Amino acid sequence: MRKVILALLSLVFIVPLVVSPDWAVNEHAAAATDRAHPDIVIIGSEMEGMYLARAAADEGLSVLVLDPHNKPGGQLIQGEMVFLDEPFGDNGELILQGRVKELFDLYKQGQVRKIEEFRRYFDRLAKGIPIVSGITITGLDIRRQPDASRRTVESITYTTPGGREETVYPGYVVENTDFAALTSQLDLPRIPGMESIVGSNPASKDYMAATFMMKFKRVDWEAMRKSVMGMSQRAREQKYGTETTVTGTMTWGFGKIGAAYDPGSNEWFLRGLNIVNQRDGEVTVNALLVYNLDPSNVESVATAIEQGKEQTKRIIGHLRNQLPGWAKAEINGYPDYLYIRDSDRYETEYVLQGTDLMSARMFEDNVSIAGYPIDIQGTSSSKWGTRLGNPDKYGMPLRSFLSKGYTNVIVAGKNVGASAVAYGSARIQAQTALAAETIGIMLGRMKGQPGLADLDAKQMAQMHQYLRTKYKITLTGIKGKDKLTGMNDNKRELFDRGKLIIP
The missing domain is CATH 3.50.50.60 (FAD/NAD(P)-binding domain)
Incomplete structure (x- = not known):
């Protein structure tokens, strides 16, 4: 630990x-x-x-x-x-x-x-x-x-x-x-978190829920797929919940199955079931949420892990009763750690906003091209979470990965500089992984000359050309659909504060 x-x-x-x-x-x-x-x-x-x-x-x-x-x-x-x-x-x-x-x-x-x-x-x-x-x-x-x-x-x-x-x-x-x-x-201002979107006390820190991953074996995936997908869409959603789908690889939906489980604690919640088929009857389930976790507190994390194991022992019986193909399912061990999707983030040279994403904004210092729904996962005061919008494609600038006022501090992954709204999309691993790889290549290419924070437009264009030629990473010349066309400044501000949903 x-x-x-x-x-x-x-x-x-x-x-x-x-x-x-x-x-x-x-x-x-x-x-x-x-x-x-x-x-x-x-x-x-x-x-x-x-x-x-x-x-x-x-x-x-x-x-x-x-x-x-x-x-x-x-x-x-x-x-x-x-x-x-x-x-x-x-x-x-x-x-x-x-x-x-x-x-x-x-x-x-x-x-x-x-x-x-x-x-x-x-x-x-x-x-x-x-x-x-x-x-x-x-x-x-x-x-x-x-x-x-x-x-x-x-x-x-x-x-x-x-x-x-x-x-x-x-x-x-x-x-x-x-x-x-x-x-x-580093004595940097904290970027306001989920408390700026939901909750009654904006001065109190809040985070999107963490997840304890559940592992099971002896699941008959094909029996589940045939039974669930053999139903009409209307019957399927009436029984299991909106958008319930089972492919050969994974599932999503099943919100009614999650909601029917009583965790016995307000700190835990079983949402819709995202299940991965790992072959040979083994599956992993991304669905068990824990609220009010302090990611920086060792004891808080350790307690959640132990409680997650106990919740898993209760949930297996629930899933056996509710899902076809699960009658013989067994627990297949436990993870050593949590999936922590949200923690404190600190100011970067540029902090992405929700309107940047929805307007398909591209930057001359792009280090990644992203495109994922603005998926605000649940908190203790809003357990189901919400989806604020679905951007087409947008750029992620180098400046959102450089700590503000520092010459040599880079942030990676979930530390990206993004508002609480923009973070709902920007946090996704594949997008920040590309940004990290791009920055690593740039650092190697520069060999220390000049510093990342001092790259000018011409040098950045040369970097983009190098990335495209040697690594087939294209970060320029890409256009996405602006989904804020015609929206006035007041509504844009409301959206950036998480107070407006764009269907």
Whole structure:
């Protein structure tokens, strides 16, 4: 389990009296010849940031991963969140690009479905990249640049599980945890979370629910598919809920089955059943939500994991009684961790807004092309959640992955700079994985010259050309449908605050 010191007292702000080249990020990037001076230090081993690590390493940079968790892999491996969400544009247009597309292709082909297959994929992604697990950040040396407008993380001090203290001097540092282990210590404003959309107290933090993944075996998938899909749509939805569907690969819908389960606690809720067919009668279910979880609190997470196991023991009987093909189903073990979809996020150079997504806005510093519904998952005060809109395609700018006012801090994955509304879509793993890979390639291409925050339009255009030519990643010349045409400023503002739904 992770360990982290969140107190701001661990920060060391140093304002030098003499301008010295020693603070320069580029010095470290150019001279990274040992483990104490890597080009990039990544805090956390979530899959998204590992795409950045792989891309940067392939481009010739030295990378070190320092993980507060005791085991690598985060949400995907330890949380076993193997229900992969695929982004589409309008009319079912697939927009996956980059290395993450390979994972989705293997997933859809049935070659990567079981957790051991995902582990092998992760190990291949991380091959040759040192990962130190179970670390605790104990200090940051943060120095102001000569003009005092920007800061640089000069060094990171941490302890290993054995108690040994180490210090590293990175060229760049990447926040890649699901609880802001690094960025929570950078004295940055927190981006307002779910409390800004729902709830009666905007001053109190709120997060979208986390999920405890459930694993079962001895499920007759084909019997379930034939029984459910053999019904008329009207009969199917009357019995199981709106949009209930079973394919050969997965299910969605089944809202009435979830609603019929009594968890015995207001902290837990069984929503509609997203089920993955893992072959051989094995399935994974993404449906069991836990509310009021503090992702940064070790005890809160540990308690939720144990309660999730107990809930799973109760739910198996419910599913046996409610679903065809489940009469002989059994529990197939438990994940070691949770799928945490929401935590504290901190200001980036640009914070994406809901209207950016719905208007199909593209940016000259695009690092990803996205397209996923604005899916606001439930909270304790609004358990079912809501869908605020369905954008076509939109861009994700580099600036939304650069911590505000820092020369060398990058955020990855769910740490993306996005408002609570925009985060409902921007958080999706495939989209931020592409952004991370793109940034890793850019870092390798630059070799420290210039810094990411200093790229101008011409240099960015050259980066886009390189990405397109060598990696077949296209980030320019793409247009999506503007779904806000004719909407006045008042309604746009309401939408950005989460107070308006666009059908």
